[in-house]
Amino acid sequence: xxxSQRKRVICSLLPLIVLLVFIYGYPLFKVCTSAFMGFSGASxxxxxxxxxxxxxxxxxxxxxxTTLIWxxxxxxxxMILGLAVALICSRSFAGKKVVVAFNLLPYAIPLIIVASxxxxxxxxxxxxxxxxxxxxxxxxxxxxxLGLDLALTSVILARIWRAMPFAFMNYYSALxxxxxxxxxxxxxxxxxxxxxxxxxxxxxxKAITGSTLIVLTVWTFLVFDIIFGMTGGGxxxxxxxxxxxxxxxxxxMKNLGTASAxxxxxxxxxxxxxxxxxxxxxxxxxx
Numbered sequence: 001x002x003x004s005q006r007k008r009v010i011c012s013l014l015p016l017i018v019l020l021v022f023i024y025g026y027p028l029f030k031v032c033t034s035a036f037m038g039f040s041g042a043s044x045x046x047x048x049x050x051x052x053x054x055x056x057x058x059x060x061x062x063x064x065x066t067t068l069i070w071x072x073x074x075x076x077x078x079m080i081l082g083l084a085v086a087l088i089c090s091r092s093f094a095g096k097k098v099v100v101a102f103n104l105l106p107y108a109i110p111l112i113i114v115a116s117x118x119x120x121x122x123x124x125x126x127x128x129x130x131x132x133x134x135x136x137x138x139x140x141x142x143x144x145x146l147g148l149d150l151a152l153t154s155v156i157l158a159r160i161w162r163a164m165p166f167a168f169m170n171y172y173s174a175l176x177x178x179x180x181x182x183x184x185x186x187x188x189x190x191x192x193x194x195x196x197x198x199x200x201x202x203x204x205x206k207a208i209t210g211s212t213l214i215v216l217t218v219w220t221f222l223v224f225d226i227i228f229g230m231t232g233g234g235x236x237x238x239x240x241x242x243x244x245x246x247x248x249x250x251x252x253m254k255n256l257g258t259a260s261a262x263x264x265x266x267x268x269x270x271x272x273x274x275x276x277x278x279x280x281x282x283x284x285x286x287x
Contacts, residue, residue, distance in 0.1 A: 034260035052261040074159040082167025107165035115229025118158040
């Protein structure tokens with residue numbers, strides 16, 4: 001590329017670069033600086049070093065573990081279910097369009113509405129699940145799905161239901177791009193369904209699997225709407241993820257310093273997860 005062309009490209013991209021720096025760079029800078037500043041009492045407006053991190057250090061290990069369980073417990077099943085449904089819908093059958101539309105429906109519902117619906121489903125007194133189990137004679141006492149023992153599992157199931165359509169859309173669109181000739185040639189060579197899946201379908205879905213995995217992981221890691229609407233982070237912090245801490249510290253406790261500290265922890269964990277994913281995909285591509 002000639003210097004004149006390079007200059008024109010740079011000049012044309014400059015407004016976009018400035019806009020991106022303003023939209024993403026400035027908030028990130030403020031988070032990084034606020035995490036090391038005091039915002040209450042005698043330390044207000046002063047540099048406090050790792051003081052904000054010292055305040056939350058006792059909660060960090062449990063919260064990170066809860067967040068990772070929430071994230072991977074939601075993403076992996078959602079992707080497996082999305083792939084399974086996409087494989088079914090890639091075949092021709094009566095009512096296929098209805099099935100595809102039905103599977104996309106959860107993705108169109110706002111997260112807070114999803115939380116309200118699932119809270120109703122899990123209700124101990126009149127929830128659909130408890131009523132059904134009682135009528136079938138399978139239980140005598142209602143199950144507390146949002147109690148201490150089952151709360152995290154319950155919110156994960158709600159997130160799987162909401163996230164699965166995204167994986168389904170990606171896999172379904174990717175399956176339509178695989179040449180039918182590959183499957184026909186494999187059938188002629190005597191390859192069975194499992195062999196065709198392992199040696200044709202999955203290799204062709206490797207790229208979309210990687211991108212979907214990263215996007216769903218980041219989205220799920222940062223989601224707080226479902227947890228906020230269903231449990232509020234309880235009971236006894238059983239479903240309190242990093243995002244819930246950020247929200248509560250910022251809007252309930254009005255403490256920008258500790259909220260920013262939690263935000264930096266979230267960024268660090270997400271960077272580690274993303275780098276791990278990329279390294280894993282690079283190794284698979286090299287193999």
